[in-house]
Amino acid sequence: MLQFLFKRLLTFVPTFIGVTIISFAFIRLLPGDPILLLAGERGVAPERYAELAAQFGFDQPIWRQYLDYLGGIFQGDLGISFTTKRPVLDEFFTLFPATLELSLCAITLAVIIGIPAGVIAAVNRGKFFDQALMTTALTGYSMPIFWWALLLIIVFSSGLGWTPVSGRMSLMYFFDTPTGFMLIDSLLSGQEGAFRSAVAHLILPTVVLATIPLAVIARQTRSAMLEVLGEDYVRTARAKGLSPLRVNGLHALRNAMIPVVTVIGLSVGTLLAGAILTETIFSWPGIGKWMVDSIFRRDYQVVQGGLLLIATIVMAVNLLVDVLYGMINPKIRK
Amino acid sequence: MALLEIRNLSVDFKTAGGKFRAVDNVDVAVDKGDLMAIVGESGSGKSVSMLAVMGLLPWTATVTADVMRFDGQDLLKMPARKRRQIIGRDISMIFQEPMSSLNPCFTVGFQIKEALKSHLGLDRKQRHARAIELLEQVGIPAPEKRLSAFPHQLSGGMSQRMMIAMALACKPKLLIADEPTTALDVTIQAQILELLTDLQKNTGMALILITHDMGVVAETVDRVAVQYAGRRVEEQNVVDLFDDPHHPYTAALLAALPERAHNRLLPTIKGVVPGQFDKIDGCVFAPRCQFADARCRAVPPKPAGKELGDALCHYPLIKGQPQNKEMSA
Ligand SMILES: Nc1ncnc2c1ncn2[C@@H]1O[C@H](COP(=O)(O)OP(=O)(O)OP(=O)(O)O)[C@@H](O)[C@H]1O
Ligand code: SF4
Ligand SMILES: [Mg+2]
Numbered sequence: 001m002l003q004f005l006f007k008r009l010l011t012f013v014p015t016f017i018g019v020t021i022i023s024f025a026f027i028r029l030l031p032g033d034p035i036l037l038l039a040g041e042r043g044v045a046p047e048r049y050a051e052l053a054a055q056f057g058f059d060q061p062i063w064r065q066y067l068d069y070l071g072g073i074f075q076g077d078l079g080i081s082f083t084t085k086r087p088v089l090d091e092f093f094t095l096f097p098a099t100l101e102l103s104l105c106a107i108t109l110a111v112i113i114g115i116p117a118g119v120i121a122a123v124n125r126g127k128f129f130d131q132a133l134m135t136t137a138l139t140g141y142s143m144p145i146f147w148w149a150l151l152l153i154i155v156f157s158s159g160l161g162w163t164p165v166s167g168r169m170s171l172m173y174f175f176d177t178p179t180g181f182m183l184i185d186s187l188l189s190g191q192e193g194a195f196r197s198a199v200a201h202l203i204l205p206t207v208v209l210a211t212i213p214l215a216v217i218a219r220q221t222r223s224a225m226l227e228v229l230g231e232d233y234v235r236t237a238r239a240k241g242l243s244p245l246r247v248n249g250l251h252a253l254r255n256a257m258i259p260v261v262t263v264i265g266l267s268v269g270t271l272l273a274g275a276i277l278t279e280t281i282f283s284w285p286g287i288g289k290w291m292v293d294s295i296f297r298r299d300y301q302v303v304q305g306g307l308l309l310i311a312t313i314v315m316a317v318n319l320l321v322d323v324l325y326g327m328i329n330p331k332i333r334k
Numbered sequence: 335m336a337l338l339e340i341r342n343l344s345v346d347f348k349t350a351g352g353k354f355r356a357v358d359n360v361d362v363a364v365d366k367g368d369l370m371a372i373v374g375e376s377g378s379g380k381s382v383s384m385l386a387v388m389g390l391l392p393w394t395a396t397v398t399a400d401v402m403r404f405d406g407q408d409l410l411k412m413p414a415r416k417r418r419q420i421i422g423r424d425i426s427m428i429f430q431e432p433m434s435s436l437n438p439c440f441t442v443g444f445q446i447k448e449a450l451k452s453h454l455g456l457d458r459k460q461r462h463a464r465a466i467e468l469l470e471q472v473g474i475p476a477p478e479k480r481l482s483a484f485p486h487q488l489s490g491g492m493s494q495r496m497m498i499a500m501a502l503a504c505k506p507k508l509l510i511a512d513e514p515t516t517a518l519d520v521t522i523q524a525q526i527l528e529l530l531t532d533l534q535k536n537t538g539m540a541l542i543l544i545t546h547d548m549g550v551v552a553e554t555v556d557r558v559a560v561q562y563a564g565r566r567v568e569e570q571n572v573v574d575l576f577d578d579p580h581h582p583y584t585a586a587l588l589a590a591l592p593e594r595a596h597n598r599l600l601p602t603i604k605g606v607v608p609g610q611f612d613k614i615d616g617c618v619f620a621p622r623c624q625f626a627d628a629r630c631r632a633v634p635p636k637p638a639g640k641e642l643g644d645a646l647c648h649y650p651l652i653k654g655q656p657q658n659k660e661m662s663a
């Protein structure tokens with residue numbers, strides 16, 4: 001197991017370097033000068049411009065800038081935001097809990113609905129539920145997220161007034177956020193109604209963000225189940241006179257989970273990508289919105305550092321999935 | 335009263351090419367403690383007919399029967415939940431591929447114990463004790479240690495022993511063994527067969543052995559039903575069957591046995607079992623039967639009566655000679 005982990009970590013090295021290059025190049029390829037953008041319509045004096053450029057290293061040749069960036073990474077320093085003047089890493093850790101909370105809620109929703117739905121569809125293959133589910137999944141998968149979010153906002157927020165339009169918490173409440181997770185902090189605050197407000201704010205973004213992973217998980221579960229249901233050991237389980245719930249939900253699903261776990265792991269990448277859009281639509285103060293804002297401001301440090309951190313998280317999750325995969329598949333386990 | 339009584343069992347599959355009858359009007363009668371074999375070539379519907387008894391056929395299958403009774407209970411009219419209480423407890427089945435019949439994700443101990451829980455309601459300690467007892471019974475060394483093994487850590491023979499232990503868990507009254515040795519090495523085959531017949535004698539359960547090997551039948555069982563193209567063509571006790579087969583197909587099967595072949599070349603039966611796409615009006619064996627005539631090809635035969643092993647033939651054989659032939663000719 002340790003050897004396996006070590007090998008996997010080694011394969012991360014080239015990927016990691018690739019990500020630093022891409023994240024570094026990406027933002028610089030966009031036209032627009034960060035200093036001019038920051039100055040806005042007022043403009044900036046040439047002396048001040050040179051001063052700022054020197055302070056943030058924009059006057060250096062491009063390869064020098066890249067090496068500085070790389071050197072910083074190895075010292076755990078991702079630089080300082082050009083607009084807020086705060087360390088990129090600090091900003092990241094302030095905002096990340098919001099994204100994590102939203103992503104965790106979304107993936108949980110996708111899993112607890114997607115897996116049973118896929119199982120039921122497979123068991124009733126070809127029947128009405130199966131066809132309805134597969135059509136819905138395909139719709140969900142191909143729906144433009146932006147349009148879907150707006151539709152939900154129009155119906156549930158503007159129309160019915162059931163949920164707030166944006167943000168994480170109603171302005172009525174104010175409390176410390178030691179964990180950064182609104183669901184937990186609102187409970188800790190002891191303020192009446194705060195938790196309810198946190199939930200209400202979460203619902204729509206969670207649904208929007210969960211839509212694609214949900215569709216993917218349901219479809220993958222269904223096809224994995226269909227394959228497994230034809231296996232001899234499922235027949236053995238039925239030959240024991242076990243209930244359909246135990247046969248399908250334990251004997252078959254346990255085997256079908258092996259490919260499904262991989263898909264869940266992969267959808268973490270999709271999830272973080274989706275978070276960028278979802279957070280922007282719902283003004284959710286997480287790293288997705290942070291990235292978008294920083295791109296518009298050409299905040300080089302934030303964009304290159306943020307992308308690197310996001311990529312690292314995706315890689316770490318993939319590693320975790322591999323470990324988990326080994327754990328649920330006894331043939332790999334040693 | 336028969337333990338298992340089936341009359342006129344038919345199974346139809348929905349297929350892309352329309353309905354396909356895999357089992358056609360088969361009767362089965364098994365008494366307590368019986369040891370019988372169902373013999374037939376590949377595709378003759380042996381597995382399908384027994385899977386129908388177990389209720390394990392896929393949804394594409396339609397099962398019809400006049401009677402399907404086990405131990406006095408009507409399996410046909412019984413609600414699914416009630417039937418599941420019989421399956422795995424009073425009737426067990428083991429399969430051809432032991433390696434793929436065990437669930438790769440669970441330890442064999444878990445898989446053996448779960449029937450003990452659902453059918454007998456034994457507690458943890460009782461289940462563990464019973465599982466060890468079962469492994470000893472099927473001749474697995476170091477049972478305590480084996481219980482925590484995963485299926486991929488076992489050999490084929492060991493897996494089949496595990497399957498047998500699992501099937502015996504609730505002391506069934508009937509065990510159906512569907513070609514239990516086909517996938518195993520020759521030496522292991524003999525061991526598993528011996529184990530099965532020993533268990534049958536010691537526990538008093540009835541055993542239905544499905545096989546396509548007449549040689550196995552001779553050494554193992556008391557009674558033989560011969561199946562061909564979904565039909566039961568003959569049934570006799572084993573001594574009489576080997577001595578005087580009444581159906582031409584049985585006779586041909588016996589003649590194909592290596593020790594019975596008279597010359598150096600094995601007489602094989604020419605042709606193949608009719609499949610899904612062959613439409614046959616008269617006797618299903620006619621295309622391969624050396625006694626076939628116009629009547630055989632036009633009119634399906636009826637069972638010839640008890641004394642002739644219910645041979646499904648217009649001209650049942652006695653001592654190798656077709657009967658009634660001149661009357662129709
Ligand atoms: N699920 C199914 N759908 C359609 N046809 C099937 C299905 N299962 C079995 N059959 C057909 O039913 C016929 C009988 O099959 P069965 O498995 O009972 O044969 P068998 O006598 O057990 O042969 P073998 O010795 O190969 O196990 C075959 O022609 C087979 O193709
Ligand atoms: S009915 Fe005719 S074809 Fe069929 S087995 Fe008898 S003799 Fe052969
Ligand atoms: Mg078979």
